[in-house]
Amino acid sequence: MNLTEGAEDRAFRAEIREWLGDHLTGEWAALRGLGGPGREHEAHDERLAWNRHLAEHGWTAVGWPTEHGGRGLSLWQQVIFHEEYARSNAPAGVNHLGEQLLGPTLIAFGTPEQQQRFLPEIVAVRELWAQGYSEPGAGSDLANVQTRARLVSTGSTGGGEEWVIDGQKVWTSLAHLSDWCFVVARTEAGSARHQGLSFLLVPLDQDGVEVRPIEQLTSGSEFNEVFFTGARTAGDLVVGEPGRGWGVAMGLLGFERGVSTLGQTVGFARELESVVARAKENGSIDDPVVRDRLAELKVELAVIRSYALRALALVEGGQDSAAGGGAGSIFKLAWATWHRTLGEVAMDVAGRDGLLTRESGASYDLDDHQRLFLFSRADTIYGGSDEIQRNILAERVLGLPKEPRG
Template sequence: MDLTESNEDRAFRAEIREWLGDHLAGEWAELKGLGGPGREHEAHDERLAWNRHLAAHGWTCVGWPEEHGGRGLSLWQQVIFHEEYARSDAPADVNHLGETLLGPTVMAFGTEEQKKRFLPPIVAVEELWAQGYSEPDAGSDLANVQTRARLDGDEWVIDGQKVWTSMAHVSDWCFVVARTEPGSTRHHGLSFVLVPLRQEGVEIRPIEQLTSGSEFNEVFFSGARAAADLVVGEPGKGWAVAMGLLGFERGVSTLGQTVGFARELDAVVARARGNGSIDDPIVRDRLADLKVELSAIRSFALRALAQVEGGQDSAAGGGAGSIFKLAWARWHRRLGEVAMDVAGAEGLLAGPGYTLDEHQRLFLFSRADTIYGGSDEIQLNILAERVLGLPKEPRG
């Protein structure tokens, strides 16, 4: 893997850095730093307007092929874009699930009609998407899905419940894994259905978090409807589509995440210097370990992406995605723990009206890092069974 930037890459980095510097000014400057993990509720409408501003200037879906409205950037240029976006402290994206998950999935598995219908509104940030995977009894065990869809004339009728559905309360559509073949079990008989959320038969209940936000939701489908042609891939063959989508989940945009992590680490170090806890050799060593580990995580992610690009690994099943998820989730959780140790007794007190500071929020939200997006246990099972070829875990 050659990480040396070409003249073209350096020019592109300068271009996006200059553009962000010019445009994250005036009214947009007030959005800097908003909407990160545990803070997705912040300034949603304003961030949506910012995302549409990006779209108007061609800065959404930058890795998509040009024929689908993207810029067709190389892998390394996509890395540059996401790193510079994070370094500029630009507000968190509101279009993440559509741009990085649903869009690439429709390109890979969808019909031409589905591509024409759904890809342009994602590029323009005119329609927002939620992910309908997890259920009360099918969180990490996605094959245990119980939500059902039956064909009634030219429409699917959906009944069931999804949970931990990020940003469903502000989304227009949800891609839903539902059981469409009666009597089927596990990964058989599932379909990947695109369901409009703004209809009768859909009830969305926000779940209040310890971080005081409500970005997660319960979604109840009671006779909700979707057109018969809104299944991506073949009906009953949705498991392959669902797994294909998970391969896109840990793509190049996650490298921008490591830039955000570095900023969080710097803030913890600054607090340690400010309150004198940096003088504790144990605290100092833990902070140094975190810095070294983050550099290693970034290098691994770059190498893994290069291998996927070169066909040497599979984003869905080759192990790189699972290793990266395990690494960054555990790192971020440790950062939250160190942040609380640095804060000391001050970290135990919330402000008026349960106001959390940035390190309290970091600690509380990072508790979930090893669970969402595929729990540590699931990632370890993937590596053991699919990569190392070990016997499958017994099922009770």
């Protein structure tokens, strides 16, 4: 991928910047900066309306092929879009899991019928999705899932079939606000590890599904427990072949390390700037240790962005695998550790003020830096823990022996 920004790319960047400047006004102006990790509870309905406004103007699913309702942007144009979106401080999206993860997965692995049923709804932001991967005994060890599904006859004259699902998922982001969930379940009796798993599409609004929000330190309940007790979904809503869902699940995780993550680095830069501004305001910038740590963070962030661009170029050029190669794991390790460190430095800069919260009714009200510190503690765990990323690099890239299992 050519990372040199030419005249056409600069014109495209200007187009996006102008459109966002024109539209993030009036009723939408108040949404600037709202949402995102640890803040998903903020103005959800209003952000949903904004996302549908984006869809009406063709600014959702920008990297999808045009035949599936996307804009068909090149990889570099997608980078430009996500960077400008983040730079404008536009509100966080409400359907990242549908647009960035499930949509590309259905394009790669889904049947034409599944694509026709679900992709238009994702593009238009009419149906929101959650991810049913982690379980109490299978967090980062996805192959250990115990949720089970069996195919049964509906008893109708047409001979229809349904999947009946029993089990529990946990840390299910935004399940309480979602319409559907893609679920990895064990569908072959007696199977173990990667074998016998299927990738199912399950409606959440049914009697067999209970969603219990998990209250977080940052306020709100972005994560949830989801209980399936005889939950049902149509027999044809399995992506890929039954029993071979592991490959589909891994393909989806490859999309998780996609181009949209580059927008994160713009948001990270804004957070760093706010910490620097606070250090100047309270005088902690005069401490040479603080000043050195802030300078390190700025340099490291520039390196992380450069590496992310290089990694995307490798994937685009076929020199690395988005699902199983090392580039995505290195990027996840780098940004997660960097962001957690930024939260720690933010508390050092805040000093004693970082220990105090503003009372607000029955709950406490965190400032941006306190929320950054608390939520970033999870960065090295969710989306694939540091330990899992290091195992991927050791086993798949360096060819080292697999970690022994007790």
